[in-house]
Amino acid sequence: VIRNVMEGIGGHIAAFPVISLVIFVTFFAGVILWALSLSRRHVDHMSQLPLESQAGETSHE
Amino acid sequence: MKIETFKYDNAIVRAFAIASVAFGIIGMLVGLLAAVQIFWPAANMGLPFTTFGRIRPLHTNAVIFAFVGNAMFAGIYYSMQRLCKARLFSDLLSWIHFWGWQAIILSAAITLPLGITTSKEYAELEWPIDLAITLVWVVFAINFFGTLAKRRERHMYVAIWFYISTVITVAVLHIVNSFELPLSWLKSYSMYAGVQDALVQWWYGHNAVAFFLTTPYLGLMYYFLPKAANRPVFSYRLSIIHFWALIFIYIWAGPHHLLYSALPDWAQSLGMVFSLMLIAPSWGGMLNGLLTLRGAWDKVRQDPVLKFLVVAVTAYGMSTLEGPLMSIKSINALTHFTDYTIAHVHTGALGWNGFLTFGMMYWLIPQMYQTKLWSTKLATYHFWIGLMGMTFYVLPIYWGGITQSLMWKQFTADGLLQYPNFLETLLNIIPMHMLRALGGSLYFTGVILMVINLIKTAKQGTFLAEQEAQAPALADQELAEDAPHPYRHRWLERKPLIMTVLALVAILIGGIVEAVPTFLVRTNVPTIASVRPYTPLELHGRDLYIREGCVGCHSQMVRPFRSETVRYGDYSKAGEFVYDHPFLWGSKRTGPDLHRVGKKYPDAWHAKHMADPRSTSPGSIMPPYPWLLTRKLDTKPTVKKITLMRKLGVPYPENYELQAMDDLKAQAKAISENLKQTGAPVEADREIIALIAYMQRLGTDIRADVSGGAK
Numbered sequence: 131v132i133r134n135v136m137e138g139i140g141g142h143i144a145a146f147p148v149i150s151l152v153i154f155v156t157f158f159a160g161v162i163l164w165a166l167s168l169s170r171r172h173v174d175h176m177s178q179l180p181l182e183s184q185a186g187e188t189s190h191e
Numbered sequence: 192m193k194i195e196t197f198k199y200d201n202a203i204v205r206a207f208a209i210a211s212v213a214f215g216i217i218g219m220l221v222g223l224l225a226a227v228q229i230f231w232p233a234a235n236m237g238l239p240f241t242t243f244g245r246i247r248p249l250h251t252n253a254v255i256f257a258f259v260g261n262a263m264f265a266g267i268y269y270s271m272q273r274l275c276k277a278r279l280f281s282d283l284l285s286w287i288h289f290w291g292w293q294a295i296i297l298s299a300a301i302t303l304p305l306g307i308t309t310s311k312e313y314a315e316l317e318w319p320i321d322l323a324i325t326l327v328w329v330v331f332a333i334n335f336f337g338t339l340a341k342r343r344e345r346h347m348y349v350a351i352w353f354y355i356s357t358v359i360t361v362a363v364l365h366i367v368n369s370f371e372l373p374l375s376w377l378k379s380y381s382m383y384a385g386v387q388d389a390l391v392q393w394w395y396g397h398n399a400v401a402f403f404l405t406t407p408y409l410g411l412m413y414y415f416l417p418k419a420a421n422r423p424v425f426s427y428r429l430s431i432i433h434f435w436a437l438i439f440i441y442i443w444a445g446p447h448h449l450l451y452s453a454l455p456d457w458a459q460s461l462g463m464v465f466s467l468m469l470i471a472p473s474w475g476g477m478l479n480g481l482l483t484l485r486g487a488w489d490k491v492r493q494d495p496v497l498k499f500l501v502v503a504v505t506a507y508g509m510s511t512l513e514g515p516l517m518s519i520k521s522i523n524a525l526t527h528f529t530d531y532t533i534a535h536v537h538t539g540a541l542g543w544n545g546f547l548t549f550g551m552m553y554w555l556i557p558q559m560y561q562t563k564l565w566s567t568k569l570a571t572y573h574f575w576i577g578l579m580g581m582t583f584y585v586l587p588i589y590w591g592g593i594t595q596s597l598m599w600k601q602f603t604a605d606g607l608l609q610y611p612n613f614l615e616t617l618l619n620i621i622p623m624h625m626l627r628a629l630g631g632s633l634y635f636t637g638v639i640l641m642v643i644n645l646i647k648t649a650k651q652g653t654f655l656a657e658q659e660a661q662a663p664a665l666a667d668q669e670l671a672e673d674a675p676h677p678y679r680h681r682w683l684e685r686k687p688l689i690m691t692v693l694a695l696v697a698i699l700i701g702g703i704v705e706a707v708p709t710f711l712v713r714t715n716v717p718t719i720a721s722v723r724p725y726t727p728l729e730l731h732g733r734d735l736y737i738r739e740g741c742v743g744c745h746s747q748m749v750r751p752f753r754s755e756t757v758r759y760g761d762y763s764k765a766g767e768f769v770y771d772h773p774f775l776w777g778s779k780r781t782g783p784d785l786h787r788v789g790k791k792y793p794d795a796w797h798a799k800h801m802a803d804p805r806s807t808s809p810g811s812i813m814p815p816y817p818w819l820l821t822r823k824l825d826t827k828p829t830v831k832k833i834t835l836m837r838k839l840g841v842p843y844p845e846n847y848e849l850q851a852m853d854d855l856k857a858q859a860k861a862i863s864e865n866l867k868q869t870g871a872p873v874e875a876d877r878e879i880i881a882l883i884a885y886m887q888r889l890g891t892d893i894r895a896d897v898s899g900g901a902k
Contacts, residue, residue, distance in 0.1 A: 165428040
């Protein structure tokens with residue numbers, strides 16, 4: 131069965147670039163929408179994570 | 192809310208940091224030796240172990256897996272603990288990871304100079320070491336995900352996402368590319384052949400750059416750059432887009448290493464398009480890094496750590512613009528197989544990986560030793576010497592690469608090659624190679640300054656092996672959550688498992704779309720009736736070609752350009768490589784292409800050329816291989832080799848292995864007789880005989896006049 135499916139792909143190789151483009155655009159649009167819809171508060175919290183001061187860590191200045 | 196007290200493990204971070212610097216020095220020294228060998232063949236020292244073909248993979252493996260690898264583990268283990276507010280999952284696993292990784296590096300340092308290699312770039316190590324790598328990587332993964340599981344910070348910062356993608360993708364790449372059938376403890380053959388082997392190898396090779404040299408370092412950038420600048424990343428939203436777009440697109444781009452080769456055209460075009468798209472996330476990431484320093488550029492003037500990081504991020508931007516441009520077929524036609532590629536990867540290696548590592552070390556060591564850097568001035572010297580070294584390294588060979596490529600392609604008004612002698616194009620750019628070696632030495636000098644500085648820093652401080660920290664337990668935080676939060680995205684940053692699965696899916700799509708048709712659709716690799724399996728003697732010769740690392744300087748892939756078909760002969764076709772386990776297309780032409788070298792020169796020419804390349808090609812920079820003429824060929828594994836090849840799908844007739852030794856002896860005798868008659872007598876049982884048999888067979892199957900092979 132798998133073999134037949136794969137042989138079938140051979141005839142439609144021209145569709146591969148189109149399929150790739152569709153997958154990519156959908157994916158990229160999804161990620162952008164997701165990132166844009168994040169709340170300010172959450173984004174601030176996340177970006178502060180590496181900076182939270184730790185005992186024993188000296189400031190670099 | 193109960194506050195828990197726990198300790199960060201700094202000892203493991205320090206161990207990886209020391210290993211990184213120590214192996215970095217060795218790896219760079221070996222690289223320097225290789226650079227000198229290119230213009231001064233005597234630097235090969237007349238020994239098999241120190242000859243360029245064996246030294247070059249030692250250099251690449253040492254800097255990638257030992258220098259960058261150890262630095263990556265140091266950085267990941269340091270930042271993971273802080274970002275998760277938890278000690279690493281298991282001290283025992285941490286140390287198994289550390290010593291296991293060093294043992295792998297040590298075995299690479301022993302086997303590669305001995306000529307024990309699979310010849311697949313950045314995957315040269317033989318199968319027992321491949322297994323060890325898998326085991327150690329699993330240990331690392333358990334330790335990594337275990338730490339995530341016991342974290343006290345609910346949300347996973349973007350650096351951790353990059354680490355997750357590294358852990359899973361490197362595992363997938365390593366396993367898929369390492370499918371090989373062992374002949375003995377130290378020799379195996381790739382399960383894939385020809386075009387398929389090439390596709391898998393460059394899917395691996397390209398993504399090793401992506402997921403070993405890039406994603407973990409982006410994670411480190413997103414942690415250490417804000418840390419050193421003491422300000423949050425410019426845009427966290429951008430970092431999300433950067434991450435997903437990067438890991439999704441990167442995996443598709445592998446075929447750009449095989450443009451104009453015998454790979455099916457649709458796969459080449461796919462690789463090119465996705466490579467161009469990579470500019471977007473890469474530059475998003477670079478700008479995110481640089482803009483993090485907005486309003487803090489005054490700090491960059493004083494702080495060497497930031498200086499290093501800024502140049503690292505800039506080099507990331509330069510090489511990720513250049514890479515996609517080199518993937519455009521018409522540009523690739525010019526740059527491929529030349530030193531331009533070497534310059535390109537060194538912008539990435541010296542600039543991005545090297546400088547980011549140095550910046551990280553200058554920040555980490557004083558932190559862990561609870562002191563200040565011993566000398567800011569010395570670190571600044573390191574920065575400028577390193578930057579100068581980098582410039583002197585890349586600029587001459589960017590120039591030299593293009594110059595040589597143009598010379599290869601130059602025709603006279605009469606339609607003849609202007610430079611028919613390959614050597615002429617090579618000797619023309621030797622001064623560039625000398626400048627490159629000077630650049631490398633400057634860069635290396637900078638590293639020595641760093642070592643002095645870091646040792647002095649360590650001496651003046653006290654090492655804090657166990658750093659105490661406090662945080663509320665995660666369960667308590669959940670209870671303390673006031674309201675159901677309205678942000679549906681958070682779930683992803685809270686669930687390592689879902690995150691991991693999604694990242695895995697993202698990286699698998701591209702690989703599958705490329706690989707499945709190539710493996711299963713027969714029409715993608717048209718067979719050629721006259722192409723026959725190698726004779727037993729040629730098989731042995733091919734293994735010698737692999738052992739000596741010939742593929743490091745000679746391609747076996749004539750591209751379909753007039754300049755190449757006139758110089759070398761008919762262009763290479765996919766069907767010619769169906770019995771090549773592994774493929775030996777190569778990626779660099781320091782010497783000429785060899786795919787059509789068969790029957791081009793007499794046997795005696797090859798014998799003399801191997802003994803002393805300058806006797807047949809005055810001015811040649813090829814190392815001599817005198818030992819090939821004296822060492823006896825090991826014919827013991829002949830029967831086993833034939834049987835194994837048949838298992839891999841090479842159609843030797845039934846019971847051919849019983850006849851193989853006789854065939855081998857007859858062919859060897861004929862070559863030896865021929866050598867005797869033409870004034871280069873060599874006994875029939877020497878290694879050179881097998882190598883000549885292989886060389887004379889190369890690319891001849893489609894020539895009706897001279898075709899040979901196992902009948």
